[in-house]
Amino acid sequence: MTEYDLHFSPSSSRDAGSFKLLELPSDLCKLIEDAMESMTPLRFKIKGKADENAVLCTANKTFAIRSVALSNSVLVVTPPPDTSSLDFTADAVVIRDQVSEILELTPSVPKLHTTLASLRGREYDDGQEDDGMNESPDDMKKITYDDALRTIQASDIEIDLGLKSRHILIINGELRPISRPYLDRLLELILNVLIALSLPHNSAPVEALSSSLADEHDVPRTVSTQVMSWFGTMQHGKWKMDVNALIKEVGLGVLRHHRHDPINRDDLVAKWKSLVGDAFESRVDLGLLSGSYLASTSDPESLTYFPTSLLPIDPAARFADLFLTRSRWKAKDITPFLADIAVDSKERDKLLLKFARATTDADGVWYTARAQYNG
């Protein structure tokens, strides 16, 4: 039987409150253990303003932090510090702190929306390259990339992805969403230049593309290269176009004019095909636009623009909006509009359970709004 003398640490009064216990999800635990083993330094960040719930960010994931009170107390016991002036026996251990809460982590979707929404009005449009001249009067709204990294409750990689997917340019360190008409025009230009110079779309030299765009169409290089990086990957000076992503964006460009007056499915596809040109005509597929359009219930051939990005972020408000738009939904119709508020399909189904009522009839499962008796 081994015996240990348990003492309060000589610094216990100062140590109080300096220990926290953080519950680790298994993937995070593995990440840390691997880093410890391979001696690679690893850093996490807890982010949040005073009025926000804190999140923990790894390089590529975001976790919500919740404090859970324990009815028991946990003593954090370590060997005595060797700088201690007191004489401890060899088998002495000391209590550093008493902890009565645990921090729990749950995976969370990156909270990009609020900050990026405040960029409205900072759009980058054609011919604005010398920005210093016509500084917008509302200088307060200016958000730099560094600001974004510091304030947005998401990991750095998620922020980069979010900027890409929302088509936000970084011009002189400042975040500038690209204006829709300009993006539509740029994509057309890129497709045209590819054909004109007969460059292969899976390995086009970035330099040739961007100089052609700059010389003939006055597109600043910083803009053209960033746009290319949104719709493909760049490696060794070559651009590999993500055909589906680019085609989809062109399709959205057509669709977005039809927010209120519907467009016929065939008209849309025809227009879309003419824009992408012969080379990519075969890649046009309405499935690419899922989550961005609604088919009319009376005439499934007529489509309206209904982008997920304009729906509220809060799940309750999102469902309220969806059920205002349409009183009942097929599962396959509603899921594209929930993708960005749930981390995975399991959480999405949880939201559906909570905010919608499922009914089954001859056509399959329908989701309707839950009665909200409390207004």
Add this chain to the structure above:
Amino acid sequence: MIVPINVATSSSNPKLPPGLAKISDDEVVLIELQGSLDVECNQISERNGKFVGKLKVDASTNKPTLLIGHHLLEGKIASLSRPLAVLLRSGAASTTPAASTARTDIDGDGDDVEMMDFDQRTLESGKTTEWDMVAIVKRKIVFAKRPMPVVNLNGHHET
């Protein structure tokens, strides 16, 4: 504001005696008590370094016991359902010399931009908030039963 958490990849911190180190981590062991240690003292610093009790771990049965004064607690070693990371505030009262010099720096040298920044962000608490992950613990010692009174056998004074 951003609070960084550093994962300590190597450490020169003193190690626990082998019998305790094998429970989970070689630097930290967690002991869960029902209730808490409540020490009567006028000033909280009075208890610093004071003897609390005898912790025994039976090598063969792995049964831990804790003797505090006349009270004997019997416990067990329990696995945690999810591992816990033990975070230590760095810059707070720390026993490592490096950390304490860093602290003096903050107080003394106002020119240091990063330190200033930290001070700015943590004005309310007045402390630098940076946390070090010192250990990952997967098992803990739990004393969940009521203490049993024992006759004081050989002379450790009650605390």
